[in-house]
Amino acid sequence: MPAKLADLKAISYLYASLGEDGKCRLHRSLPDICPGDMLMCDFLADLDNIFHKQRNFLVERVNFLSRHQLPTETMQDYFAALAELASKCEFQHQLETTWIIDVFDTNLRNAELQ
Numbered sequence: 001m002p003a004k005l006a007d008l009k010a011i012s013y014l015y016a017s018l019g020e021d022g023k024c025r026l027h028r029s030l031p032d033i034c035p036g037d038m039l040m041c042d043f044l045a046d047l048d049n050i051f052h053k054q055r056n057f058l059v060e061r062v063n064f065l066s067r068h069q070l071p072t073e074t075m076q077d078y079f080a081a082l083a084e085l086a087s088k089c090e091f092q093h094q095l096e097t098t099w100i101i102d103v104f105d106t107n108l109r110n111a112e113l114q
Contacts, residue, residue, distance in 0.1 A: 007040040014043070026050060060088040064099070068107040079104055 015035045018026060026033065029050045035043055064085040069078040082104055086096045 004039075007038070007043075008036060010040050011035050011038060011043050014047075022051075055088065057088075057090055060085070060090075064089050065103060067103065075108070078108070 012035070015023070026047070030046060033046065038046075064082065067082060067085055069075070073081070079100070082100050086100050089096070089099075091099055
């Protein structure tokens, strides 16, 4: 099957799977879109731009900065949870490490370890 024909078949299946709400959203965002005249990579890029939920970095940073160690959480588990939250904040790597250490130290439940 030629590449263009394979793209058309894949695009038609993907387009059909959007459902009525998805199709309406697609055509509202891109009124001139014609899926039958596109390559699969272009169609996927358009779908990603429309349907991909953008992350709110301010909310992610508030979640990170306000995270305290849970009563049953080990120090290692707490540190891992902070690292996971920090990865969503888009800090620069060196800054991310500094923030993790600062929040870890500040929000440990055992004041003597701080």
